Amino acid sequence: MGIEEAKRIIMDHFAGAARRFGFNELYGYIYGVLFLAREPMSLGEIAEATGYSLSHVSTALKFMERIGLVVRIKKPGDKRAYYKATKLLKDWRQAAYYNKIMEDIQQTRANLERALRELEGEESEEAELIRESIRFAIHRNDLAERILRFLIEHEDEEVLERLMDCLEAPEKR
Structure with a gap:
C-alpha cells in the first residue's frame, strides 16, 4: 500500500x-x-x-x-x-504562474498611467496627493516587473545563488 x-x-x-x-x-x-x-x-x-x-x-x-x-x-x-x-518544473511556472503575474503587472501599469492622464490639468491638493500615490505605485510596479523578468530569464540555480548572495551580505541589507 x-x-x-x-x-x-x-x-x-x-x-x-x-x-x-x-x-x-x-x-x-x-x-x-x-x-x-x-x-x-x-x-x-x-x-x-x-x-x-x-x-x-x-x-x-x-x-x-x-x-x-x-x-x-x-x-x-x-x-x-x-x-x-x-x-522541468520551471516550465510550469513560466507557462502559467509567471505569465499571469506579468499580465497583471502590465495591466496595472496601463491602468495607473491612464489614471495619471486623467489628472492632467487638475491642480488641487487632492489631485497632487493622488499623483504621488500613482507615481509610487508605478515605481513599485516597475520593480516587480524587473524582478519577474529576472526570474523568467535566468536559470533557477542562478536566481538562488544571487538571492543567497544578497541574504548573506549584511552590508547590502
Missing part, C-alpha cells in the same frame, strides 16, 4: 499545482504519471493510468507538448507516439 499511496500523493500534488496555475487538473495527473514513469508511455497507457478518456488525454498532451511540459517520442518500428515528462 505504501507505493500506491506515494504515487497517489505525487499525482494529487501535480493535479493541485495544475489547478493553482489555472490549468485543468488532468494536466497535473498526466504530468504526475509521466514524472513517475521509468519509460515513455503511450497515449493509451496514460489514459489508463489517469482514468481519463483517450480524447481528453490526447488534447491535454498536445497542449502540454506545446508549452514544453512533455516530449513526444517515436520508437523505431512502432507507429504509436510515446510521451515523457520534461521534469
